[in-house]
Amino acid sequence: MEKKQGLAGYFWQITSAHTISYFIAGIIAVTFFDYREWWATEAFSAFYRDINSPIVALGGGFLQIFRGIFVALILLPVRKTFFEEKYGLLKLALIIFGFSVVSTYGAVITSFEGLIYLKVPFIYHIKGIPEGLIWLSLFIGILYISIKYSHKKIITILSIVFVVLISLLTIMGYFGAMGYFNT
Numbered sequence: 001m002e003k004k005q006g007l008a009g010y011f012w013q014i015t016s017a018h019t020i021s022y023f024i025a026g027i028i029a030v031t032f033f034d035y036r037e038w039w040a041t042e043a044f045s046a047f048y049r050d051i052n053s054p055i056v057a058l059g060g061g062f063l064q065i066f067r068g069i070f071v072a073l074i075l076l077p078v079r080k081t082f083f084e085e086k087y088g089l090l091k092l093a094l095i096i097f098g099f100s101v102v103s104t105y106g107a108v109i110t111s112f113e114g115l116i117y118l119k120v121p122f123i124y125h126i127k128g129i130p131e132g133l134i135w136l137s138l139f140i141g142i143l144y145i146s147i148k149y150s151h152k153k154i155i156t157i158l159s160i161v162f163v164v165l166i167s168l169l170t171i172m173g174y175f176g177a178m179g180y181f182n183t
Contacts, residue, residue: 010079013146015068016159021138022064023166029131038127043120054177061170065163083147093140100132 029035030051039048049056075082075092082088101110107117110128114120142159149155175181 009150010076010083011069011072012156012159013143013150014072014075015065016163017139017142017146018068018071019061019064019166020159020162021135021142022067023061023170024138025131025135026060028134033127033131038124043124052177054174057173057177058170060173061166062174063170065167089140089144089147092143093136096136096139097132100136101129 036051038044039051082092085091102112104111104113107113109118109120110125110132115122115125118125146155146159172181
């Protein structure tokens with residue numbers, strides 16, 4: 001029974017940390033990095049959905065719960081390295097940064113591959129890096145707090161409240177983008 005609770009706690013820590021950090025990084029990106037204008041440019045509008053699209057609203061929070069579960073599954077075989085060893089979360093941050101920016105498996109914006117293969121102007125590669133670094137910093141910071149204070153129920157309660165609020169906000173955003181709240 002204790003192992004199952006430990007595993008459930010691990011999955012919750014990863015999932016909640018990812019969902020909360022992704023939502024906050026997205027809000028910062030849309031608010032301060034002018035993503036609305038950026039996504040509307042010719043270079044991006046061909047392959048990015050409109051920022052007001054219903055699925056974009058849902059994907060910015062609620063759907064990240066499922067992505068968090070996938071991340072937890074991927075990290076499951078090596079979780080002791082990151083959660084129990086000294087500097088484990090720093091190792092995790094370096095690996096995530098490495099596979100997300102330096103050595104992606106596809107040509108995506110802000111990646112080394114993207115610089116080589118995409119026709120997107122260089123400035124767009126640079127503009128996308130802060131959001132990723134904000135997400136990574138928040139993700140590792142939230143994980144650190146949830147691990148260090150895992151014995152405190154308030155940390156779990158707060159993470160549940162945040163994930164529920166994020167889910168409700170993004171579900172409402174989805175229905176709003178679908179036109180259900182128009183008067």
